[in-house]
Amino acid sequence: MSFIDNIINEFDIALKTLSNKKSGTSRGYPAEESPENLTQEEKDLSIQLMRVNLAGEVAAQALYRGQAMVCEDNEVKEHLINAGLEETDHLIWCKKRLDELGGNGSLLNPIWYAGSFALGAIFGSLGKQTSLGFVEETEKQVVKHLEKHLEKISQEDKKTIKILETMRADEDQHANEASESGGEELKDYTKKFMSMTAKVMTSTSAHI
Ligand SMILES: [Fe+2]
Ligand SMILES: [Fe+2]
Known part of the structure; x- marks a missing residue:
């Protein structure tokens, strides 16, 4: 693909990601279709958490696509594209769960x-x-967050728990695969920078 084709393709994927x-x-969807009886307070908490997780999965899509675009190996x-596809499952599940709970994704x-x-x-x-x-490192931080x-x-909220547990297992596997494929440990200040960036995103997405 030419450079322009690449850019058009990436725009197409970005729009598809953002419009789910x-x-x-x-x-399939990990949460069984079973009746549930949650209080409004429980629902509100789950909505807030799933908004943050949806934002995180949007970011994961983009991190993988950005890295894959510049990758020469x-x-x-x-590996990046396949792991990205599993992140798409997460994105779909988070959106579906938010819809079930009556919540919306972050405007940001x-x-x-x-x-x-x-x-x-840049990292790629x-x-x-x-x-x-x-x-x-990203996946390890996501596991801790989940x-x-x-x-x-x-x-x-058994449904949301099931989704989060499935995602956690996937993220853990992504981290192990990256390490086995030859990933090197990042410098401490880089890790710190990554967790600070993630914190800005998660704290904002919970409300906006
Ligand atoms: Fe994910
Ligand atoms: Fe992942």
């Missing part, structure tokens, strides 16, 4: 996409080991 029209793998590129999702795409492209251009190290949500959420 991108398809992922063939996996075909094997790593394929397009901004998170654009910023994360740029960040992915620093070479294979750094790029994979970036994936590993664990906090699993502690916070009402134990009555």
Whole structure:
């Protein structure tokens, strides 16, 4: 593909992601279709958490696409695109759950996409080991974040719990695969920068 074709393709994927029209793998929705009886307070908490998770999954899409776009190693590129497809499942599940709970996604999702795409492209251009190290660290931070949500959420919201547990297992696997493929550990200040950026995104997305 030419440079222009690439840009058009990436715009198309970004629009599909943001309008929830991108398809992922063939996996089904992890939360069973069972009746539930949540209080409004429990629902509101789950909506807030899932808004944050949806924003995170939008960012994950963009990080993977940005890295894949600049990646010169075909094997790593394929790894990034495949992991990105599982992130699309997460995106679809978070949106579906938010719809079920009667909540909306963050208005800032397009901004998170654009910023994360740029960040992915920057780390992706620093070479294979750094790029994979970036994936590993991102996924590890996401696992910790999901664990906090699993502690916070009402134990009555079994559907959301099931989704979060499935996502956590996937993210953990993404981190391990990146490490096994040759990811190198990032510097402490880089890790700190990443967690600070994530904090801005998660705290804002909960409300706007
Ligand atoms: Fe994810
Ligand atoms: Fe992941």
